[in-house]
Amino acid sequence: MAKIAYILLCHKDPDAIIDQARRLTAAGDCISVHFDARAGAEEFNRIKSALADDENVTFAAKRIKCGWGEWSLVQATLHALQAAEQAFPRATHFYMLSGDCMAIKTAQYIHQFLDVRDADYIESFDFFQSNWIKTGMKDDRLIYRHFFNERKNKALFYASVGLQRRLGLQRGIPDDIQVQIGSQWWCLRRRTIEAILAFIQDRPDVMRFFRTTWIPDETFFQSLVRHHVPETEIETRTLTFLMFSDYGMPVTFYNDQYDLLLGQDFLFARKISPEARDLKARLGDLYATRDVDFRISNEGRNLFEFLTQKGRVGRRFGRRAWETGSTLGRERELMIVVCKKWHVAKRLLDCIRKVTNLPAIEYLFNEEDTPLPDLGGIEGSLEKRTRHRRTLTRLLFEQFETDRLIVCMDPSSFELMQDFYEDRSQTRLLEVSCQFSDAYLIGHARRVGLLGHLTNEASLEHLLPTIRNDIDFESDRIRDAGFSTYAQMSERFSQEENATALQGFLSISREKAVQIVEMDHLFSD
Template identity: 45%
Template sequence: MPGRHGCIRGPMTQIAYLVLAHKNPAGLAEMVTMLAGHGDGVALHYDRRGAGFAGLRARLAAQPRVVLVRRRRCGWGEWSLVAATLDLLRAALAAFPEATHLCLISGDCTPIKPRAHIARFLAEADRDFIEHHDFFDSDWIRTGLKEERLIYRHFVNERRRKWLFYALLDLQRRLGLSRSLPEGLTIRIGSQWWALRRATAQRLLAHVDANPHLMRFFRTTWIPDETFFQTLVPHVTPRAEIENRTLTFLAFSDYGMPLVLHDDHEALLMAEEHLFARKVSPGARRLRARLAAHYAAPAEAAGRGGDARALYRYYTWRGRHGQRHGIRIWAAGRDIGEGRNIHLVLCKAWHVGRRLAHGQRPLMPSFGYIFDEEEAGLPPLGGLSRPLAKRKRHRRAFLNVLCRTLGTDRLMFCLDPGDLDIIADLARDPCRLRLLDVAIPIDDAFLAGHGARLGLIAPGTPETHRREVIATLHRQLAEERRALERMKLDHVHRIAPGMPHGRMAGEIAAFLDATPEQVRDAIDLETLFD
């Protein structure tokens, strides 16, 4: 039956999703396809600065319930975000005349409740959901500029042109160029993300079109995506028909950074009362798959628990005081694990090591110098793989997670022979460790190149200093070799330039648990050391 302002109740509820996105086109296409696949409309704005738009458009070309709006260059705190949202609103109203509700979400968002539950919730509530706190009396703005956001004009992006932004602000202060707020308008502030009924959206656009001075005012405010809709929706809609909250869960750390959601946040989100969540990591594949399946479930499958923000603050506080709710992955899985086979290539010449590793990918997952290079072709592993220092600090747990993620008990990667602490640590693990020691001729030319890669030698380095560096490097590498030999490691295989190819193939085959024929098919032994 019709509700207030003609909103349709019950099973006829249709949603139009307005999506603001700027990255991760592959994940975005999956989410948009999921939303449209349940019969709802999707209006999508993809930032003009975002990469991969051609592929995104191609992947969505067969979706009749998806419209792409004109791309704008958007910047944090700029009017461009509001302009893009208005484009989405107009496009959705025109393309989806049956839509009863319009929900603004970001490309980092995902639904955390079944679609049936979302539709029933919106129909039964029959109201708009948008945060709209009083701009001046609330504590929404904790630090920094407050009334200056409104009474002065802002023409440049604060993050990209910080000096000019504050120079122009200071100039307006000194010249007394403040302005009055629009007459009869109570400025309000809140989250960028909202859900409006169709009639509300139509009234808002009609009011904006009839009052162009409002657009002129907000166009030069700072961070208008937190004030424009939050001010105008209560201005055109009775307050009793608006709920002062967002339906999107988002939380911030005590450092002011948004909480990024990973696979291990699943239980937290499933019990959360919000309908959507932001920001879900592109690497949280298991979480995204679980939420996609949950979206297709019956309405009764929707869980209900405590306040996820309060839970997040509680668990974070306990973690800061050494009283974690659960055991961290690097404590629970601090060993690689018995029964797993680690094939470790020790090679000072990294290009040779990479050739060996990459050539063996048909036999097992193989990587380059994963403890020395930030980008090593790794799959998404949440927060455990970055930064590099964290990966090295929790190396056994990292390898445990990598094996589980890849679904393998065999793993091959490269290591610089100078990483003696990592070698010794892996040797203590109950896994089955096999090493391929690749001998590289150490002459002055090699050491000069090695010194250049380390930043110790430059083209203009004096010859006396150059020779001192080379001599020091020679002593360092010789000591590394002696230290490695003192470890008396088991299952060590060795190859070197000049070794007969038959013998070399046999050593590599024994290292890999493969046949010499498989080795010759995978690696060009003629050019291996070039």
């Protein structure tokens, strides 16, 4: 069975560190602690004294002062690793933690998880080919030497980089190293750690290179693991659940997120708020529990993104060139059917086709496999269709040899509706409003990844009102936009009212409109 040596980097809260060490070692595992030298000696001595009688606890031989983005973080990790490798010869895995991390599974589950697959768990993506870095420096992290901390000495940091650029002082990467990048939170097997510790003794050139790179904790271990371990033995993922805000800051977890954390397909979570005492107590009790059946729903990141986007209207300040570079044609008429229940809109379109013989395309900009004619490749993906929407729609008019075309859109496609209304063509819009049961909303949330199939009832109760409000918001936004030639059909309206709306939208006879709305089960789920 797996025996884990936890590598703990921490800098504050001695009592929490003592509790964490005792909890992890009580399950039979080990821990090696590096306590930042920026913290006082008194706090460190308190930790050492409290854990002195635990043979499964060791400390880095040397404490160093750590700074974000610096080599010091890697050096501190290496000190703790070397201490753990020597002190715990029976450890099979080495798991990187911070003082803000806590287990979100039981020790029994974690050990069984690591036993199933003989692999290293570490994010390692090609530094130059991947898009792991979203903003800020990329190549400059490696090709220039960094002697100053960007956060503490911003002026010196950028002056140094600028001087190296002007003098052409770029450097090469060691020939046999393919630089990788990923999260600093990893779990590595003993033989991988032994290979890395031996390598750093034999390759001072590689050590010199990484010592002056920027943010090396995201590249050093990631690159050396790939250098020593076959790809088939690497799981390119972290086992620690963490999320980042729009501003690049770690998301902090609080007392009401216990169930969400347990439902994620990870072993630990970072970062737990120091004030979340109830959450920390519950997670602490959980670690020692046995035979827990975890319901993995794994919706955490999608749910966070969904909830944090609410209310962000008007994020775009100008039209893109490809949105305004073409027109459908002044003589053409585009009719847009908007409906959140896609199956309802598809039934309606099918009946419209049969009764009126008008060409109608289902969710052109929302559904990848919408049936479309060959248009030279522009129809190949949702991204292409959306980017070149006017060109695509004009080609559809030409393909069907018509001046009248119906398309379906999801109510979330508000910017598309605005764009088509700004075209010189004639645009009409019919909103088909439906009623939404809780069961339908749950199914919708699962289809878009906000919920997993095993999400618990408490999470559902919190999320359902938000989803319902989101649907209402999308509908209100369309109505408030003041689109001309707007009409509405509704599940709550009579057939007479729906026939009147459809007649005006399609410019057809009353008889045909009534024939369409009288179809069986139009609004059925």
